[in-house]
Amino acid sequence: MDVFHTLLVDQPTTRTVQVIDMHTSGEPTRIVVKGYPKLEGETLLEMRRCAREKHDDIRQRLMFEPRGHSEMYGAVLVKETELTKRGEADIGVLFCHNGPDGYSTMCGHATIALGRFLVDTQDLEVFPNRNKLAHDNATGVTAIRLHAPCGVVHVSVYTQDNLGRTSDPTRPVRFLGVPSFVTARDIEVDIPPSQQWKRLRDHQCSRVKVDAIAYGGAFYALVSATELGFKDGLRRGDSNQTLAEFDEATATLKRILSERKELYAHPREPDLAFLYSVMVVEKTDQGETGLCFFADQQIDRSPTGSCVMARVAFAVDQGRLQIGGEGCEYESIVSVVNEGNGFHGTAVEQTSEGVIVKVQGRAFYTGASSFVVEQHDTMPNGFVVGLPS
Numbered sequence: 398m399d400v401f402h403t404l405l406v407d408q409p410t411t412r413t414v415q416v417i418d419m420h421t422s423g424e425p426t427r428i429v430v431k432g433y434p435k436l437e438g439e440t441l442l443e444m445r446r447c448a449r450e451k452h453d454d455i456r457q458r459l460m461f462e463p464r465g466h467s468e469m470y471g472a473v474l475v476k477e478t479e480l481t482k483r484g485e486a487d488i489g490v491l492f493c494h495n496g497p498d499g500y501s502t503m504c505g506h507a508t509i510a511l512g513r514f515l516v517d518t519q520d521l522e523v524f525p526n527r528n529k530l531a532h533d534n535a536t537g538v539t540a541i542r543l544h545a546p547c548g549v550v551h552v553s554v555y556t557q558d559n560l561g562r563t564s565d566p567t568r569p570v571r572f573l574g575v576p577s578f579v580t581a582r583d584i585e586v587d588i589p590p591s592q593q594w595k596r597l598r599d600h601q602c603s604r605v606k607v608d609a610i611a612y613g614g615a616f617y618a619l620v621s622a623t624e625l626g627f628k629d630g631l632r633r634g635d636s637n638q639t640l641a642e643f644d645e646a647t648a649t650l651k652r653i654l655s656e657r658k659e660l661y662a663h664p665r666e667p668d669l670a671f672l673y674s675v676m677v678v679e680k681t682d683q684g685e686t687g688l689c690f691f692a693d694q695q696i697d698r699s700p701t702g703s704c705v706m707a708r709v710a711f712a713v714d715q716g717r718l719q720i721g722g723e724g725c726e727y728e729s730i731v732s733v734v735n736e737g738n739g740f741h742g743t744a745v746e747q748t749s750e751g752v753i754v755k756v757q758g759r760a761f762y763t764g765a766s767s768f769v770v771e772q773h774d775t776m777p778n779g780f781v782v783g784l785p786s
Protein backbone atom coordinates (compact mmCIF):
# COMPACT_ATOMS: atom_id res chain seq x y z
CA MET A 398 0.00 0.00 0.00
CA ASP A 399 1.52 3.35 -0.94
CA VAL A 400 2.00 6.26 1.43
CA PHE A 401 -0.68 8.36 -0.21
CA HIS A 402 -3.25 5.63 0.13
CA THR A 403 -2.37 5.20 3.80
CA LEU A 404 -2.75 8.94 4.29
CA LEU A 405 -6.17 9.10 2.67
CA VAL A 406 -7.62 5.89 3.97
CA ASP A 407 -6.09 5.19 7.34
CA GLN A 408 -5.72 8.64 8.87
CA PRO A 409 -8.77 10.44 10.19
CA THR A 410 -9.10 13.38 7.82
CA THR A 411 -11.85 15.79 6.94
CA ARG A 412 -13.41 15.84 3.50
CA THR A 413 -10.92 15.16 0.72
CA VAL A 414 -10.98 17.76 -2.04
CA GLN A 415 -9.61 16.89 -5.45
CA VAL A 416 -8.23 19.54 -7.74
CA ILE A 417 -6.63 19.92 -11.14
CA ASP A 418 -4.04 22.69 -11.33
CA MET A 419 -3.42 24.70 -14.50
CA HIS A 420 -1.77 27.94 -15.46
CA THR A 421 -2.73 30.55 -18.03
CA SER A 422 0.19 32.81 -18.94
CA GLY A 423 1.59 31.94 -15.52
CA GLU A 424 -1.55 32.68 -13.48
CA PRO A 425 -2.74 29.59 -11.57
CA THR A 426 -6.21 28.10 -11.64
CA ARG A 427 -6.91 25.44 -9.04
CA ILE A 428 -10.00 23.70 -10.43
CA VAL A 429 -12.03 22.00 -7.70
CA VAL A 430 -13.41 18.85 -9.29
CA LYS A 431 -14.54 16.67 -6.38
CA GLY A 432 -15.29 16.96 -2.70
CA TYR A 433 -17.04 20.35 -2.70
CA PRO A 434 -20.51 20.24 -1.05
CA LYS A 435 -23.69 20.96 -2.99
CA LEU A 436 -24.43 24.66 -2.80
CA GLU A 437 -27.83 25.99 -1.74
CA GLY A 438 -29.59 28.60 -3.88
CA GLU A 439 -31.88 29.03 -6.85
CA THR A 440 -29.37 31.08 -8.82
CA LEU A 441 -25.60 30.97 -9.28
CA LEU A 442 -25.31 34.32 -7.48
CA GLU A 443 -27.22 32.87 -4.52
CA MET A 444 -24.88 29.88 -4.58
CA ARG A 445 -21.95 32.28 -4.58
CA ARG A 446 -23.36 33.79 -1.37
CA CYS A 447 -23.80 30.30 0.07
CA ALA A 448 -20.16 29.44 -0.76
CA ARG A 449 -19.06 32.61 1.03
CA GLU A 450 -21.27 32.13 4.09
CA LYS A 451 -21.16 28.39 4.63
CA HIS A 452 -18.15 26.87 2.88
CA ASP A 453 -15.48 29.51 3.01
CA ASP A 454 -13.27 27.14 5.00
CA ILE A 455 -12.76 25.12 1.80
CA ARG A 456 -11.73 28.17 -0.20
CA GLN A 457 -9.34 29.23 2.54
CA ARG A 458 -7.86 25.74 2.75
CA LEU A 459 -7.22 25.56 -0.99
CA MET A 460 -6.08 29.16 -1.53
CA PHE A 461 -4.04 29.90 1.62
CA GLU A 462 -0.75 28.40 2.72
CA PRO A 463 0.34 25.67 3.21
CA ARG A 464 -1.81 24.12 0.44
CA GLY A 465 -1.94 27.30 -1.66
CA HIS A 466 0.01 30.55 -1.64
CA SER A 467 -0.62 34.27 -1.45
CA GLU A 468 -1.35 34.58 -5.17
CA MET A 469 -3.46 31.42 -5.63
CA TYR A 470 -6.65 31.47 -7.69
CA GLY A 471 -9.42 28.89 -7.93
CA ALA A 472 -12.51 27.72 -9.78
CA VAL A 473 -15.30 25.64 -8.24
CA LEU A 474 -17.38 23.77 -10.79
CA VAL A 475 -21.14 23.99 -10.25
CA LYS A 476 -22.87 21.21 -12.16
CA GLU A 477 -26.38 22.63 -12.01
CA THR A 478 -27.43 26.29 -12.13
CA GLU A 479 -30.63 28.08 -13.14
CA LEU A 480 -29.21 28.36 -16.66
CA THR A 481 -28.08 24.74 -17.05
CA LYS A 482 -31.59 23.71 -15.97
CA ARG A 483 -33.07 25.88 -18.73
CA GLY A 484 -30.59 24.48 -21.27
CA GLU A 485 -28.85 27.87 -21.65
CA ALA A 486 -25.50 26.79 -20.20
CA ASP A 487 -23.52 23.54 -19.99
CA ILE A 488 -21.98 24.03 -16.55
CA GLY A 489 -21.54 26.74 -13.92
CA VAL A 490 -18.46 28.03 -12.12
CA LEU A 491 -17.55 30.11 -9.10
CA PHE A 492 -14.19 31.83 -9.17
CA CYS A 493 -12.22 32.35 -5.97
CA HIS A 494 -9.13 34.18 -4.78
CA ASN A 495 -7.21 35.07 -1.65
CA GLY A 496 -8.95 38.28 -0.60
CA PRO A 497 -11.47 38.66 2.24
CA ASP A 498 -14.34 38.89 -0.28
CA GLY A 499 -13.17 35.60 -1.69
CA TYR A 500 -15.17 35.23 -4.90
CA SER A 501 -14.71 36.98 -8.26
CA THR A 502 -17.59 37.58 -10.64
CA MET A 503 -15.58 36.92 -13.82
CA CYS A 504 -12.21 35.52 -14.69
CA GLY A 505 -10.77 35.29 -18.18
CA HIS A 506 -7.61 33.37 -17.38
CA ALA A 507 -9.57 30.69 -15.49
CA THR A 508 -12.13 30.53 -18.33
CA ILE A 509 -9.30 29.74 -20.74
CA ALA A 510 -7.99 26.99 -18.44
CA LEU A 511 -11.50 25.61 -17.87
CA GLY A 512 -12.08 25.48 -21.63
CA ARG A 513 -9.36 22.88 -21.97
CA PHE A 514 -10.22 20.97 -18.82
CA LEU A 515 -13.94 20.71 -19.59
CA VAL A 516 -13.19 19.26 -23.03
CA ASP A 517 -10.56 16.89 -21.65
CA THR A 518 -12.38 15.47 -18.66
CA GLN A 519 -14.15 12.23 -19.40
CA ASP A 520 -15.64 12.07 -15.92
CA LEU A 521 -19.39 12.66 -16.16
CA GLU A 522 -19.60 12.97 -12.40
CA VAL A 523 -17.44 16.09 -12.74
CA PHE A 524 -19.18 17.44 -15.88
CA PRO A 525 -22.51 15.69 -16.54
CA ASN A 526 -23.13 17.56 -19.83
CA ARG A 527 -19.66 16.77 -21.20
CA ASN A 528 -20.92 14.51 -23.99
CA LYS A 529 -23.62 16.94 -25.07
CA LEU A 530 -21.17 19.71 -26.03
CA ALA A 531 -21.52 21.02 -29.57
CA HIS A 532 -18.56 20.03 -31.72
CA ASP A 533 -17.89 21.30 -35.23
CA ASN A 534 -16.06 18.69 -37.29
CA ALA A 535 -15.13 21.17 -39.98
CA THR A 536 -13.25 23.51 -37.64
CA GLY A 537 -12.38 20.99 -34.92
CA VAL A 538 -13.82 23.35 -32.32
CA THR A 539 -15.84 22.28 -29.28
CA ALA A 540 -18.14 24.92 -27.76
CA ILE A 541 -18.84 25.29 -24.03
CA ARG A 542 -21.41 27.63 -22.51
CA LEU A 543 -19.94 28.47 -19.14
CA HIS A 544 -22.25 30.07 -16.59
CA ALA A 545 -20.07 32.51 -14.62
CA PRO A 546 -21.48 34.81 -11.89
CA CYS A 547 -21.54 37.68 -14.41
CA GLY A 548 -23.44 35.66 -17.05
CA VAL A 549 -22.84 33.13 -19.82
CA VAL A 550 -19.42 33.06 -21.42
CA HIS A 551 -19.10 31.19 -24.73
CA VAL A 552 -15.84 29.25 -24.87
CA SER A 553 -14.35 27.67 -28.03
CA VAL A 554 -11.67 25.02 -27.73
CA TYR A 555 -9.69 23.48 -30.58
CA THR A 556 -9.45 19.72 -30.26
CA GLN A 557 -6.85 17.27 -31.50
CA ASP A 558 -9.31 15.03 -33.32
CA ASN A 559 -12.56 15.35 -35.19
CA LEU A 560 -14.48 13.82 -32.31
CA GLY A 561 -13.77 16.62 -29.87
CA ARG A 562 -12.31 14.34 -27.24
CA THR A 563 -9.03 16.06 -26.37
CA SER A 564 -8.10 19.73 -26.37
CA ASP A 565 -5.22 20.92 -28.51
CA PRO A 566 -2.56 22.50 -26.26
CA THR A 567 -0.83 24.14 -29.20
CA ARG A 568 -3.79 26.36 -30.09
CA PRO A 569 -5.43 29.16 -28.13
CA VAL A 570 -8.73 28.87 -26.30
CA ARG A 571 -11.15 31.69 -27.15
CA PHE A 572 -14.15 33.05 -25.37
CA LEU A 573 -16.88 35.60 -26.00
CA GLY A 574 -17.61 37.50 -22.81
CA VAL A 575 -20.67 39.21 -21.39
CA PRO A 576 -21.45 42.74 -22.70
CA SER A 577 -18.68 45.11 -21.59
CA PHE A 578 -19.02 48.85 -21.13
CA VAL A 579 -17.53 52.06 -19.76
CA THR A 580 -19.23 53.84 -16.84
CA ALA A 581 -16.90 56.85 -16.46
CA ARG A 582 -13.99 58.56 -18.21
CA ASP A 583 -11.21 60.93 -17.09
CA ILE A 584 -11.97 60.78 -13.39
CA GLU A 585 -9.93 63.22 -11.31
CA VAL A 586 -9.07 61.69 -7.95
CA ASP A 587 -7.67 63.87 -5.15
CA ILE A 588 -5.24 62.02 -2.93
CA PRO A 589 -5.20 63.50 0.59
CA PRO A 590 -1.67 64.43 1.79
CA SER A 591 -1.61 61.71 4.45
CA GLN A 592 -2.27 59.03 1.80
CA GLN A 593 0.07 60.19 -0.93
CA TRP A 594 2.73 57.73 -2.00
CA LYS A 595 6.35 58.63 -2.54
CA ARG A 596 6.26 59.00 -6.34
CA LEU A 597 3.36 61.45 -6.11
CA ARG A 598 5.12 63.50 -3.45
CA ASP A 599 8.28 63.49 -5.61
CA HIS A 600 6.25 65.17 -8.35
CA GLN A 601 4.42 67.42 -5.86
CA CYS A 602 1.23 66.10 -7.24
CA SER A 603 -1.97 65.44 -5.31
CA ARG A 604 -4.36 64.56 -8.10
CA VAL A 605 -4.47 61.44 -10.29
CA LYS A 606 -6.43 61.09 -13.52
CA VAL A 607 -7.99 57.67 -13.95
CA ASP A 608 -8.64 57.05 -17.65
CA ALA A 609 -11.83 55.05 -17.20
CA ILE A 610 -13.96 52.80 -15.07
CA ALA A 611 -14.92 49.91 -17.32
CA TYR A 612 -16.80 46.66 -16.84
CA GLY A 613 -15.78 43.30 -18.25
CA GLY A 614 -17.74 40.99 -15.96
CA ALA A 615 -16.14 42.95 -13.09
CA PHE A 616 -15.36 46.64 -12.68
CA TYR A 617 -11.85 47.90 -13.39
CA ALA A 618 -10.21 51.29 -12.84
CA LEU A 619 -7.81 51.89 -15.74
CA VAL A 620 -4.90 54.20 -14.98
CA SER A 621 -1.51 54.82 -16.55
CA ALA A 622 1.73 54.20 -14.67
CA THR A 623 2.96 57.71 -15.40
CA GLU A 624 -0.21 59.22 -13.93
CA LEU A 625 0.60 57.39 -10.68
CA GLY A 626 4.03 59.04 -10.75
CA PHE A 627 6.03 56.12 -12.18
CA LYS A 628 8.02 57.82 -14.91
CA ASP A 629 9.59 54.59 -16.20
CA GLY A 630 6.18 53.03 -16.85
CA LEU A 631 5.96 49.34 -16.01
CA ARG A 632 9.73 48.90 -15.87
CA ARG A 633 12.25 49.14 -13.10
CA GLY A 634 13.96 51.81 -15.22
CA ASP A 635 16.41 54.41 -13.97
CA SER A 636 14.41 55.13 -10.84
CA ASN A 637 14.33 51.46 -9.76
CA GLN A 638 10.64 51.60 -8.99
CA THR A 639 9.30 48.50 -7.30
CA LEU A 640 6.19 46.37 -7.21
CA ALA A 641 5.74 47.33 -3.55
CA GLU A 642 5.42 50.96 -4.61
CA PHE A 643 2.84 50.08 -7.27
CA ASP A 644 1.02 48.06 -4.63
CA GLU A 645 0.83 51.03 -2.27
CA ALA A 646 -0.30 53.41 -5.03
CA THR A 647 -3.02 51.13 -6.41
CA ALA A 648 -4.27 50.07 -2.97
CA THR A 649 -4.66 53.73 -2.00
CA LEU A 650 -6.38 54.59 -5.25
CA LYS A 651 -8.73 51.62 -4.91
CA ARG A 652 -9.64 52.55 -1.34
CA ILE A 653 -10.54 56.10 -2.37
CA LEU A 654 -12.30 55.13 -5.60
CA SER A 655 -14.32 52.35 -3.98
CA GLU A 656 -16.22 55.00 -2.02
CA ARG A 657 -17.64 56.39 -5.26
CA LYS A 658 -20.27 53.69 -5.62
CA GLU A 659 -22.09 55.50 -8.45
CA LEU A 660 -19.18 54.52 -10.73
CA TYR A 661 -19.92 50.80 -10.40
CA ALA A 662 -23.62 50.75 -11.16
CA HIS A 663 -24.51 47.47 -12.81
CA PRO A 664 -27.72 47.61 -14.87
CA ARG A 665 -29.17 44.41 -13.37
CA GLU A 666 -27.22 42.92 -10.50
CA PRO A 667 -26.24 44.59 -7.22
CA ASP A 668 -23.88 41.66 -6.51
CA LEU A 669 -21.77 42.72 -9.50
CA ALA A 670 -21.57 46.39 -8.49
CA PHE A 671 -18.14 46.88 -6.88
CA LEU A 672 -14.61 47.88 -7.87
CA TYR A 673 -12.65 44.65 -8.33
CA SER A 674 -9.29 45.94 -9.47
CA VAL A 675 -7.01 48.78 -10.40
CA MET A 676 -5.27 47.99 -13.67
CA VAL A 677 -2.11 49.95 -14.43
CA VAL A 678 -1.88 50.23 -18.20
CA GLU A 679 1.08 51.03 -20.40
CA LYS A 680 0.54 51.46 -24.12
CA THR A 681 3.26 49.95 -26.29
CA ASP A 682 3.90 49.74 -30.04
CA GLN A 683 2.57 46.18 -30.00
CA GLY A 684 -0.51 46.80 -27.84
CA GLU A 685 -0.81 47.21 -24.08
CA THR A 686 1.01 45.85 -21.06
CA GLY A 687 -0.90 45.80 -17.79
CA LEU A 688 -0.19 45.33 -14.11
CA CYS A 689 -3.38 44.16 -12.48
CA PHE A 690 -3.94 44.36 -8.73
CA PHE A 691 -7.21 42.59 -7.98
CA ALA A 692 -9.18 41.53 -4.91
CA ASP A 693 -6.93 42.13 -1.89
CA GLN A 694 -4.00 43.32 -4.02
CA GLN A 695 -3.20 40.00 -5.68
CA ILE A 696 -1.11 40.51 -8.80
CA ASP A 697 -2.44 38.77 -11.88
CA ARG A 698 0.35 36.97 -13.73
CA SER A 699 -1.83 36.76 -16.82
CA PRO A 700 -2.98 39.72 -18.93
CA THR A 701 -6.36 39.52 -17.11
CA GLY A 702 -9.03 38.32 -19.53
CA SER A 703 -11.92 40.16 -17.91
CA CYS A 704 -9.93 43.39 -18.00
CA VAL A 705 -9.15 42.74 -21.68
CA MET A 706 -12.94 42.82 -22.12
CA ALA A 707 -13.11 46.10 -20.17
CA ARG A 708 -10.18 47.62 -22.07
CA VAL A 709 -11.52 46.64 -25.48
CA ALA A 710 -14.87 48.25 -24.54
CA PHE A 711 -12.96 51.40 -23.53
CA ALA A 712 -10.91 51.37 -26.74
CA VAL A 713 -14.12 51.08 -28.81
CA ASP A 714 -15.62 53.94 -26.78
CA GLN A 715 -12.58 56.07 -27.63
CA GLY A 716 -12.51 55.03 -31.29
CA ARG A 717 -9.13 53.30 -30.90
CA LEU A 718 -10.60 49.88 -31.81
CA GLN A 719 -13.38 49.09 -34.27
CA ILE A 720 -16.14 46.51 -34.03
CA GLY A 721 -15.05 43.64 -36.28
CA GLY A 722 -11.51 45.04 -36.46
CA GLU A 723 -8.23 43.25 -35.78
CA GLY A 724 -8.19 43.93 -32.06
CA CYS A 725 -5.16 44.35 -29.85
CA GLU A 726 -2.43 42.35 -28.05
CA TYR A 727 -2.50 42.43 -24.25
CA GLU A 728 0.45 41.48 -22.05
CA SER A 729 1.11 41.33 -18.31
CA ILE A 730 4.48 42.08 -16.71
CA VAL A 731 5.05 38.29 -16.71
CA SER A 732 3.82 37.44 -20.21
CA VAL A 733 5.71 40.31 -21.81
CA VAL A 734 9.02 38.62 -20.94
CA ASN A 735 7.79 35.11 -21.82
CA GLU A 736 6.98 35.20 -25.51
CA GLY A 737 3.71 33.71 -26.72
CA ASN A 738 1.88 34.16 -23.43
CA GLY A 739 -0.15 37.27 -24.19
CA PHE A 740 -3.91 37.51 -24.73
CA HIS A 741 -5.59 38.88 -27.82
CA GLY A 742 -8.78 40.91 -27.52
CA THR A 743 -11.19 41.80 -30.33
CA ALA A 744 -14.44 43.77 -30.39
CA VAL A 745 -16.93 41.45 -32.05
CA GLU A 746 -20.31 43.12 -31.72
CA GLN A 747 -21.97 46.20 -30.25
CA THR A 748 -25.18 45.35 -28.40
CA SER A 749 -27.55 47.60 -26.49
CA GLU A 750 -25.91 46.37 -23.26
CA GLY A 751 -22.31 46.77 -24.32
CA VAL A 752 -19.52 45.39 -26.50
CA ILE A 753 -19.10 41.65 -26.95
CA VAL A 754 -15.37 41.00 -26.75
CA LYS A 755 -13.50 37.92 -27.91
CA VAL A 756 -10.46 37.03 -25.80
CA GLN A 757 -7.92 34.35 -26.61
CA GLY A 758 -5.01 32.86 -24.72
CA ARG A 759 -3.40 29.55 -23.79
CA ALA A 760 -3.45 27.40 -20.65
CA PHE A 761 -1.52 24.34 -19.51
CA TYR A 762 -1.88 21.61 -16.89
CA THR A 763 0.54 21.70 -13.97
CA GLY A 764 -0.74 18.95 -11.68
CA ALA A 765 -3.51 17.11 -9.88
CA SER A 766 -3.88 16.80 -6.12
CA SER A 767 -6.06 15.48 -3.34
CA PHE A 768 -6.05 17.81 -0.36
CA VAL A 769 -6.92 16.63 3.13
CA VAL A 770 -6.94 18.04 6.64
CA GLU A 771 -5.88 15.74 9.40
CA GLN A 772 -8.23 15.55 12.37
CA HIS A 773 -5.72 17.14 14.74
CA ASP A 774 -4.32 19.71 12.32
CA THR A 775 -3.79 22.91 14.31
CA MET A 776 -4.21 25.13 11.23
CA PRO A 777 -7.04 23.41 9.35
CA ASN A 778 -7.88 26.35 7.11
CA GLY A 779 -4.31 27.50 6.51
CA PHE A 780 -2.99 31.02 6.91
CA VAL A 781 -1.86 34.17 5.13
CA VAL A 782 1.57 35.52 6.05
CA GLY A 783 1.52 39.03 7.48
CA LEU A 784 2.73 40.95 10.51
CA PRO A 785 0.46 40.22 13.47
CA SER A 786 -1.78 43.16 14.41
Ligand SMILES: O=C(O)[C@H]1NCC[C@@H]1O
Binds near residue numbers: 503702
Ligand atom coordinates in the same frame (compact mmCIF):
# COMPACT_ATOMS: atom_id res chain seq x y z
O1 LIG B 1 -8.13 36.87 -16.21
C1 LIG B 1 -8.92 37.35 -15.40
O2 LIG B 1 -9.95 37.91 -15.76
C2 LIG B 1 -8.67 37.18 -13.93
N1 LIG B 1 -7.32 36.82 -13.56
C3 LIG B 1 -7.19 37.10 -12.14
C4 LIG B 1 -8.03 38.32 -11.96
C5 LIG B 1 -9.15 38.21 -12.99
O3 LIG B 1 -10.32 37.76 -12.37
